[in-house]
Amino acid sequence: MREVERDGMGTGGNDALSLSYEEWRGRMAEWGEPGFRxxxxxxxxxxxxxxxxxxxxxxxxxxxxxxxxxxxMPLPVLIREQESRDGTRKYLWQMTDGERVESVLLNHGGHTTACISSQVGCPLACTFCATGSLGFTRNLTPGEILGQFLMMERRRLDAGAEQGINNIVFMGMGEPLLNADSVFGSIRMLNHPKMRGLGARHITISTSGVAQGIVDLADFEIPIRLSVSLHAPNDALRSRLMPINRSCPLSRLVEALHIYRRRTGERVTIEYALIDGINDDPQLAYEMAALLDGLEPYVNLIPFNPIPMKPELHRSPEPRVKAFCTALSELRIEFEVRRERGADIMAACGQLAGSLPGPAK
Structure with missing residues (x-):
């Protein structure tokens, strides 16, 4: 995995949405204004x-x-919006420099979840992910990350919703832990009681396995949730699917997860997309159990979402999914099969690529 820049392309100290509460207080003091401003x-x-x-x-x-x-106030500009048959909404945003990212709003009945992007493109090039096919352009600033959330929330409230967005997951375009400064900064602002006031338990970072970033997250002052994209329980297969594994193999990843578990006491969610004939052999469930021994993981099985750039990859058929689930049950690993949302508008996991086919809403 090549090194990527950690600084976003923004307006620096002139970006209002990238200012923390303490920075707002400091700016008011510099201007001779009372702190309550x-x-x-x-x-x-x-x-x-x-x-x-x-x-x-x-x-x-x-x-x-x-x-x-x-x-x-460099708010993202909404270019297009789509609504899925299941109520999922996908947004294409343009930043002030013309770069574009997508984010998704998931409706779970009584609550909503915003899936937010942290980079323009992604440097990790996972073979089953549309975003990875784009390559990497740049990191987003804290304000650009927050802007997606705030604009989605405003649109929801303007449409008559009685409450704002309940949860946020950093599972959109990009690898959050390769833009940790901006992501952590945006989380501090989302969580701060004088700002958005979103509870720590309502915030999740999903990583492809950046070991040092996981260790850093273990020491982060806000106890947010962690989700890890595994997708294969051995180095040979995982390196084939996820190039990050070549520089950060499973031994390093699992070591980081144990550090995270010891320091935080929190369980980790393991994401595992089932791809027909690739990683859905029940024997791999036994390998996963051995690999994650002592972590007490919660496994989220994801039906693979097709992407046009990889037509040879297919979702595991139902009998294969059931066999894999049976193996996990025998191993007493807690799991669920995630309900598919937004696939008809290319808004499901792995499908975000900065384009919106079909009619706009």
């Missing part, structure tokens, strides 16, 4: 989803003008 501004941005400074009516006119002239 930071609370008011964050209330507009994260509570009311108002992004025009001139509409922030409890601020003085002079402060609104200074904000407008000093701090940019």
């Amino acid at each position: 930071a609370d008011q501004i964050c209330g507009w941005l994260y509570g009311r989803k108002v992004f025009n400074y001139h509409e922030m009516s409890n601020l003085s006119k002079s402060l609104r003008e200074r904000l407008s002239g000093s701090l940019l």
Whole structure:
């Protein structure tokens, strides 16, 4: 795996959505404003989803003008939106430099989950993932990450929803732990009680297996959830499916997971996409059990979602899925088969590629 840049292409200290609460307080102090102005501004941005400074009516006119002239609000622009038969929505966003990413809003009945992108493209090139076929362009800034969430939430509230988005998963385009500074920064803002106030248990990072990033996450001050894309329980097969395994083999990944488990006491969710004739042999379930011994994982079996650039790959048929599930049950590994959502609009796991076929909503 090649090294990738960790700094996004943004507006730096002039990007309002990349400012932490403490930075807002500091900026107000520099301008001779009382500290509570930071609370008011964050209330507009994260509570009311108002992004025009001139509409922030409890601020003085002079402060609104200074904000407008000093701090940019580089919100992503919605290019297209689609709705799946199951109610899943997919959004194509354009950033201020013209780069585009996708994010997804999943409706689970009583709650909603935002699936957010952290990079433009992805450097990891997993063979079964559409995003990996794009290559890597750049990291997103904290503000660009937050912008996806806030704009999705505003659209939902504008449509009459009684509440905002309940959960966020960093499972969109890109590898979150290769953009850890921006991702961790955005999580701090999402979680901060003066900002979005989203509970730690409602935030999940999904990684393809960046071992050092997992260790860093174990020391992160906010106890968010961790999900790991495994997809194969031995090095030969995993290196074939996921090139990251060549530089970060399973021994390093599992060592990092044990460190995470010891330091946090949290269980890890293991993601495993079942691909017909590739990784769905029940014997591989036994290999997985041996590999993850002592971790008490929760295994999420994912029906493989077809992608046009890999027509030779197919979803495992039902008998193969049942046989794999039987093996996991015999091994007393807790698991579930994930319900497919959004595949008809290319919004399911592994399908995000910055394009939206079919009619827009």
